[in-house]
Amino acid sequence: MSSVYDFIGGLVGFGLLEGTIQVLIWALEILAIAVPVALTVAYTTYAERRVIGWIQVRQGCNRVGPYGLLQPLADGLKLFMKETIIPARANKFLFVAAPVMALTPAMLAFAVVPFGETSLFGFWDEPHVMAIANLNVGILYIMAISSLAIYGILMAGWASNSKYALIGAIRATSQMISYEIAMGFSIVCVLILAGSLGLSDIVHAQDGGILHWYFIPLFPMFIVYFISGAAETNRSPFDLPEGEAELVAGFFVEYSGMWFAIFALAEYAAMILIALMTSILFLGGWHPPFEFLSFIPGTVWLLLKTSMLIFVFIWFRATFPRYRYDQVMRLGWKVFLPWTLAWIAVIGLATYAEQIHENLSFISDVIGFYQPWR
Amino acid sequence: MIEAGFFYLFGGMAILSALGVIISGNTMYSVMWLILCFFNASGLFFLLGAEFLGIILILIYVGAVMVLFMFVIMMLEVNKTAKREGWLQYLPVGGMIALILFIELVAAATSGIFTTDKMAMMSHYGGEVNNTVEIGKVLYTELLLGFEIAAIILLVALVGSIVLTLRERQDAKYQNISEQVKARKEDRLRKVSM
Known part of the structure; x- marks a missing residue:
C-alpha cells in the first residue's frame, strides 16, 4: 500500500504543471464516483416508492415528469426550500454538524470500492482496477469508515435535546455495534478463502464463472452479511431507531428541511454500499456468471448485481413487519454470532485440510507454510 | 521534507x-x-x-x-458547573504518573533499540512487502503463545463483566423466544364445528 506515498510524492515529485494536472485527475476521479453515487441515491428513493407501490397494488409516484422520473428532483427542491429549524435548547454546533458527520463516512467509503477493470480500450497494457484508491486493506477501510457513521446518529440524538431522539440514537448504536460483529466474522470467512484484504484481490479470487463465487461455499455467511447489512443501515425490518410507532421518527425527529434529507441520503448511500460490498464479496464482483457473457463490460455486471440486491432491500421493506427490539438483539447475538463462528471453523478446516496433520504439530516449522495469498 | x-x-x-x-x-x-x-x-x-x-x-x-x-x-446527567472542582487534589498523583511515563519514554528513545537502522520502515522495501501478511505471519507463529494469552485474558474479562452485572430479576416476565418461534397454527387455532 503506497497510496499515501503516491500522494505525497505526487505533491513533491512533479512540477507545478504536472502537480496541477495530477490534482485535477484526482478531482475528476472523485467526481466520477461521487456524482453517480448521489444520483443513484436520489433514484433509489424513486425506485423504492415505485416498487413498494407495485407490491402494494398502488401506482407509486407517477405525476412529476414521465413515469414520475423527476420526482427525486422535485423532492430535493422542496426540501431545499424548507426552513431548517434548530430547537431552542439544542446544542447548536453538534446539531448542525451531525448530518454532515452522518453523510461524510457514507460517501468516503466509496473511495476504495473497485467498480471494475479496464485497459481503456487497449491504452494500457494490463487492466487497471477502477477505484479511487485500490488499498490492500480495502475491506478493513470499508469497515472502519462505515463504523464512523454511528457518530452522526449519536450526535443528532444527543444534540436535539429530545427524549425520542435520544432513545432512537441509543437504539441505533446498540444495533449497529451488535451487527458489526456478525458482519466482521462473515467477512473473515471471505478473507480465509481469498487470502487478501484487498477488494480487487477478493474479486480476482472469484474468477471463472458462477461456480467460483463465494456465495456457494459461504451461503450462510452471504445471508448473514446481507441481513446484518440491513440491520447496520437501519433498513426495514430493522428500522427500530426510527420506528414511527413508538419514537415518532427516532434520532432525526427534530430535523427539518435539507438537514433531514441528508440523513436520508446517508442511509441510502450506506444501503447502496452494502449492496455493492455483498456483490463484491459474495457474488463475484465484476465477473460475469458464465464465460460466454464476458463481452458485456464488468462494471455492468457489478451494477446489475448491486441493483438486484437493492431491489431485495426494497422487497424486504415491503414484505416484513418491524422486529421487536429484544428480538433484533437476540438475532444478532444469539443466532448470527454463533453461526458465523461455527462457519469460520468449518471454512478454516476445509481450507487447511491438507495441512492439518502438519499444522497440528507445533514442533515442526511448517506453520505458515501454506500461503493461499502467494 | x-x-x-x-x-x-x-x-x-x-x-x-x-x-x-x-x-x-x-x-x-x-x-x-x-x-x-x-x-x-x-x-x-x-x-x-x-x-x-x-x-x-x-x-x-x-x-x-x-x-x-x-x-x-x-x-x-453531565453537571457542567462542577467541572473544575478539586483538580488540585489529583495533581500530585497525576503529575507523578505523567513524570514516570515521560522518564520511560525518554529512556526508551535514548536506549538505542528504536533506531531507524534496526527498525527499517516497511515502506522503504517498496511494494513487495505487505505488512498485513507479515504481521499475520509473526502473530500466528513466533508470538502465538502471547497472542493466545491476550485473547484468553480478554475473554475472561468479558465473561467476568457479564457475570458481575447480570441480574436475573425474578419478578419480571420474559418471553421465551424459542417457545414463541416453535408455536404452530394448530397450537393456537381450533376449528369448532357449530
Whole structure:
C-alpha cells in the first residue's frame, strides 16, 4: 500500500504543471464516483416508492415528469426550500454538524470500492482496477469508515435535546455495534478463502464463472452479511431507531428541511454500499456468471448485481413487519454470532485440510507454510 | 521534507486534541477531541507505512471503544458547573504518573533499540512487502503463545463483566423466544364445528 506515498510524492515529485494536472485527475476521479453515487441515491428513493407501490397494488409516484422520473428532483427542491429549524435548547454546533458527520463516512467509503477493470480500450497494457484508491486493506477501510457513521446518529440524538431522539440514537448504536460483529466474522470467512484484504484481490479470487463465487461455499455467511447489512443501515425490518410507532421518527425527529434529507441520503448511500460490498464479496464482483457473457463490460455486471440486491432491500421493506427490539438483539447475538463462528471453523478446516496433520504439530516449522495469498 | 511536514501536522494535531480532551468543559466535546486524537495517531501510523495498524486503530478505538464512551456519557446527567472542582487534589498523583511515563519514554528513545537502522520502515522495501501478511505471519507463529494469552485474558474479562452485572430479576416476565418461534397454527387455532 503506497497510496499515501503516491500522494505525497505526487505533491513533491512533479512540477507545478504536472502537480496541477495530477490534482485535477484526482478531482475528476472523485467526481466520477461521487456524482453517480448521489444520483443513484436520489433514484433509489424513486425506485423504492415505485416498487413498494407495485407490491402494494398502488401506482407509486407517477405525476412529476414521465413515469414520475423527476420526482427525486422535485423532492430535493422542496426540501431545499424548507426552513431548517434548530430547537431552542439544542446544542447548536453538534446539531448542525451531525448530518454532515452522518453523510461524510457514507460517501468516503466509496473511495476504495473497485467498480471494475479496464485497459481503456487497449491504452494500457494490463487492466487497471477502477477505484479511487485500490488499498490492500480495502475491506478493513470499508469497515472502519462505515463504523464512523454511528457518530452522526449519536450526535443528532444527543444534540436535539429530545427524549425520542435520544432513545432512537441509543437504539441505533446498540444495533449497529451488535451487527458489526456478525458482519466482521462473515467477512473473515471471505478473507480465509481469498487470502487478501484487498477488494480487487477478493474479486480476482472469484474468477471463472458462477461456480467460483463465494456465495456457494459461504451461503450462510452471504445471508448473514446481507441481513446484518440491513440491520447496520437501519433498513426495514430493522428500522427500530426510527420506528414511527413508538419514537415518532427516532434520532432525526427534530430535523427539518435539507438537514433531514441528508440523513436520508446517508442511509441510502450506506444501503447502496452494502449492496455493492455483498456483490463484491459474495457474488463475484465484476465477473460475469458464465464465460460466454464476458463481452458485456464488468462494471455492468457489478451494477446489475448491486441493483438486484437493492431491489431485495426494497422487497424486504415491503414484505416484513418491524422486529421487536429484544428480538433484533437476540438475532444478532444469539443466532448470527454463533453461526458465523461455527462457519469460520468449518471454512478454516476445509481450507487447511491438507495441512492439518502438519499444522497440528507445533514442533515442526511448517506453520505458515501454506500461503493461499502467494 | 514534506513527510516531516505531515509528521508535524499529525503530531501537533494529536497533542492539541489531547489537550482539548482535558481542557474542554463539555464531556461530549472531550470525547470528540479524543476521536480527533485517535485519527491523528492513525495518520502517524500511515506515515510510517503501517497501514494495517492505522486502520485497526480507527476501526477499534474510534469505531467501537469511543462509541461506547459516548453511549455512557449520553446517558449521564453531565453537571457542567462542577467541572473544575478539586483538580488540585489529583495533581500530585497525576503529575507523578505523567513524570514516570515521560522518564520511560525518554529512556526508551535514548536506549538505542528504536533506531531507524534496526527498525527499517516497511515502506522503504517498496511494494513487495505487505505488512498485513507479515504481521499475520509473526502473530500466528513466533508470538502465538502471547497472542493466545491476550485473547484468553480478554475473554475472561468479558465473561467476568457479564457475570458481575447480570441480574436475573425474578419478578419480571420474559418471553421465551424459542417457545414463541416453535408455536404452530394448530397450537393456537381450533376449528369448532357449530
